[in-house]
Amino acid sequence: MNVPESHPRYESLLRRDRLIEGFRNGIVAEAGLIAHGRGEALDYLIGEKTNDFAEEAERVSAFQLLNASNPIISVNGNVAALCPKSLIELASTTGAALEVNLFYRTEERIAKIVEHLENFGAQNVLGAEPDAQIPGLEHARALCTESGIFSADVILVPLEDGDRAQALRDMGKTTIVIDLNPLSRSSKVASVSIVDEVTRAIPNVTKFAEEIKASGEGLSKTMADFDNERNLAMALEAIRKGF
Numbered sequence: 001m002n003v004p005e006s007h008p009r010y011e012s013l014l015r016r017d018r019l020i021e022g023f024r025n026g027i028v029a030e031a032g033l034i035a036h037g038r039g040e041a042l043d044y045l046i047g048e049k050t051n052d053f054a055e056e057a058e059r060v061s062a063f064q065l066l067n068a069s070n071p072i073i074s075v076n077g078n079v080a081a082l083c084p085k086s087l088i089e090l091a092s093t094t095g096a097a098l099e100v101n102l103f104y105r106t107e108e109r110i111a112k113i114v115e116h117l118e119n120f121g122a123q124n125v126l127g128a129e130p131d132a133q134i135p136g137l138e139h140a141r142a143l144c145t146e147s148g149i150f151s152a153d154v155i156l157v158p159l160e161d162g163d164r165a166q167a168l169r170d171m172g173k174t175t176i177v178i179d180l181n182p183l184s185r186s187s188k189v190a191s192v193s194i195v196d197e198v199t200r201a202i203p204n205v206t207k208f209a210e211e212i213k214a215s216g217e218g219l220s221k222t223m224a225d226f227d228n229e230r231n232l233a234m235a236l237e238a239i240r241k242g243f
């Protein structure tokens with residue numbers, strides 16, 4: 001990209017560039033470009049920064065992932081293109097496994113995303129050989145692995161579609177959704193909704209997980225007090241008021 005780092009929209013332009021490149025390399029779905037545009041508009045409205053409500057949700061998410069017995073990070077085309085390194089860092093800090101799981105599923109795209117993550121140093125990426133199904137969804141979107149998403153107790157699903165987010169909740173899992181839209185069905189059905197841009201949110205969750213591990217904190221007051229509905233209401237209020 002020929003835009004200097006001093007450009008006021010550098011970060012945003014870099015994200016676009018990564019998605020376009022991901023699309024050309026067969027990682028990002030066509031609809032992924034559209035989905036990102038919607039996210040950009042909402043990010044603009046929350047000031048293109050991590051707000052207090054998002055930080056609170058990110059901290060709670062770090063607790064949830066660290067306290068899980070089988071934490072999983074679900075990876076789609078957009079997230080793989082936008083922040084592969086941060087995904088791997090979060091997985092290694094929290095002991096979570098990465099599983100590629102796509103809305104617009106093709107075996108070819110799954111293989112490319114697995115390879116892309118491996119090129120950034122990921123190991124044992126799940127998803128290419130599904131052997132289980134999420135109940136309540138039609139065939140392709142239901143496919144997952146038994147040792148990964150199917151048996152996960154805590155699952156991070158960035159940019160998830162509402163149906164699957166609901167189906168995962170119905171399985172009794174703790175779901176953490178990252179979505180800039182506080183009104184999306186995914187945000188509404190999640191146990192913890194992070195209303196923040198995914199490239200900011202994932203490193204923040206890692207940072208909080210590192211802090212929690214270093215301090216040896218147990219179940220903190222932050223977690224006990226967390227109310228997802230109230231947190232979403234604060235995000236909506238921030239969008240309404242403008243920044």
Ligand code: PTJ
Pocket residue numbers: 028029031032033035036037038039040042076077078101102103104105159160161162178179180181184196197198199
């Ligand atoms: O790679 P696939 O096949 O799994 O497909 C991925 C997409 C994202 C195309 C698919 O899941 C999809 O169509 O998603 P939706 O239903 O458009 O929802 C995407 C949500 O994520 C929207 O509410 C967007 O506002 C939000 N969003 C988009 N980009 C970002 C984002 N949230 C946080 N950070 C972003 N960068």
